[in-house]
Amino acid sequence: MSSEVHAHADAHHAADDHAGTRQGQLIGFGLSVVLTAIPFLLVMNGSLDKQVTALIIMAFAAVQVVVHMIFFLHMNTKAEGGWSMMALIFTIIMVVIALSGSLWVMHHLTTNMMPVHEMGSTP
């Protein structure tokens, strides 16, 4: 029996890597619920300053993405001999460049190249 289970585990190594444990799933779900509920409550209440709220919900989103990566996508540094992590790091770098670059460039474009009819109202 045990050898059969062992052979089975060997055969389905890739599948088992991604299944995780029931406990892990529930921890990830619990954390996600908390990390989702707090931003929604903050925005729905609107009790805090808008800029502070924006910073807090962005921080919560970043933490929740990491929680999902670890508990649901089962990311670790060893999966596929480290190549999954390599691909992820490369993608994060590309995403950061694309997002920050677009927002930065386009923000300056809109502030510096305002249409003529709006120029008169600016001091």
Next chain:
Amino acid sequence: MTIAAGTMKAGEPVFYVVDEHDHPEGSSTMLGFWIYLMSDCLIFAILFAVYGVLGAKYAAGPAPKDLFDLSLVAVNTSFLLLSSLTYGFAMLSMQQNRLGAMQGWLVITGLFGLAFLGIELTEFAHMIHEGATPQRSAFLSSFFTLVGTHGLHVTFGLVWLVTLMVQVKRFGLIEANRRRLVCLSLFWHFLDVIWIGVFTFVYLMGMLR
């Protein structure tokens, strides 16, 4: 892996591997699928960037505050989150070779996915009915592109889910089906990760403007 040393005798040195080393079926699928997901991530990154640039250009049309219903988005978010959990349970049942339990969890996952899509389409229909069509402003064009692309991914995820349930019913939990189910689990959880970005940057930040 054998280097052709035999031919050395003939005085012709060979500097390459003659025998192709072993590639068991599906051995590279998980890495390949992960790289696909990362490329999908880049698509969404660009759509988020477009929304970030155009999201405040209302063209004197409706703004997020006039259109979004946060309680509906909260319900939608919980549906997607729950479907991630139930897919996780399906994977655990697969690990324990409990076919019936796995199919049951997959059905529940599919129903949560359908509920998510239903609410999203209702929201879209409501917006379009009020005149907030994609043509109305740059904000609405980028909104419908970003959220619609995510919705399309969920739709294809559902088609894939039903296909795999039929496959498992017909052929059982064979190695190939296990691999496919794991790929779909990555896809499904990945869509949930994208949704975190959507509800944070589009809906919550939109209401703060």
